[in-house]
Amino acid sequence: MPNPAKTEHPVLEPIAQRWSPRAFADTTVEPAKLRSLFEAARWAASSYNEQPWRFIVAARQDPAGFDRALGCLLDANQAWAKSAPVLVLTAVSTAFKKNGKPNRCAEHDLGAAAAHLALQAADLGLVVHQMAGINPSKVQALYGVPDGYEPQTAIAIGYPGKAADLPEDWMRAAEGAPRTRNTFDDFVFAGKWGEASGLF
Numbered sequence: 067m068p069n070p071a072k073t074e075h076p077v078l079e080p081i082a083q084r085w086s087p088r089a090f091a092d093t094t095v096e097p098a099k100l101r102s103l104f105e106a107a108r109w110a111a112s113s114y115n116e117q118p119w120r121f122i123v124a125a126r127q128d129p130a131g132f133d134r135a136l137g138c139l140l141d142a143n144q145a146w147a148k149s150a151p152v153l154v155l156t157a158v159s160t161a162f163k164k165n166g167k168p169n170r171c172a173e174h175d176l177g178a179a180a181a182h183l184a185l186q187a188a189d190l191g192l193v194v195h196q197m198a199g200i201n202p203s204k205v206q207a208l209y210g211v212p213d214g215y216e217p218q219t220a221i222a223i224g225y226p227g228k229a230a231d232l233p234e235d236w237m238r239a240a241e242g243a244p245r246t247r248n249t250f251d252d253f254v255f256a257g258k259w260g261e262a263s264g265l266f
């Protein structure tokens with residue numbers, strides 16, 4: 067179901083439409099659309115163009131591969147994400163290729179790539195739900211993630227489903243709950259930390 071952002075200022079349509087439901091339809095995501103999602107991620111900006119993001123993709127058509135990815139999620143996420151047709155595990159390279167120095171923007175840049183992916187998904191009528199609730203050491207071990215890379219998050223991808231099909235009351239309630247955000251003065255400052263910018 068759609069759950070658009072109630073924006074106070076105009077934004078691009080996919081930004082308004084993007085949200086994070088837990089209900090997914092039992093519909094396969096076309097490989098061409100998945101390719102577009104990773105193309106969108108690929109064109110995110112990154113510090114020194116390092117592109118520190120890495121993605122491991124698992125689709126339900128490959129049950130063993132899907133179960134391996136699903137098993138890397140915490141139980142509360144597995145409960146709903148098991149119905150998503152596609153799971154993606156994310157990781158970052160923690161150091162710059164050219165000099166081995168730590169890349170303090172690696173997680174920032176993965177976030178940017180994930181946001182690109184989520185917005186492209188919204189534009190294609192797909193929904194995406196990102197998750198911090200994973201077991202990073204399990205990802206590391208099961209997928210042979212080498213030193214210098216850190217698993218970060220998971221992303222469930224699919225077509226929107228019905229809240230009524232979710233397994234828990236709190237999940238069904240969350241689908242219909244109002245989406246809330248901080249006020250602009252909570253996070254846009256000018257002059258001094260915490261001082262409202264006067265822009266809004």
Ligand SMILES: Cc1cc2nc3c(=O)[nH]c(=O)nc-3n(C[C@H](O)[C@H](O)[C@H](O)COP(=O)(O)O)c2cc1C
Nearest residue numbers: 084085086087088143195196197198199200219245
């Ligand atoms: C990095 C990140 C980690 C998240 N981790 C989880 C998670 O482990 N489980 C979950 O159900 N939702 C998770 N979420 C979804 C957020 O709760 C959701 O994005 C937030 O409530 C805002 O809602 P919206 O995406 O619908 O605007 C995560 C989102 C992000 C971006």
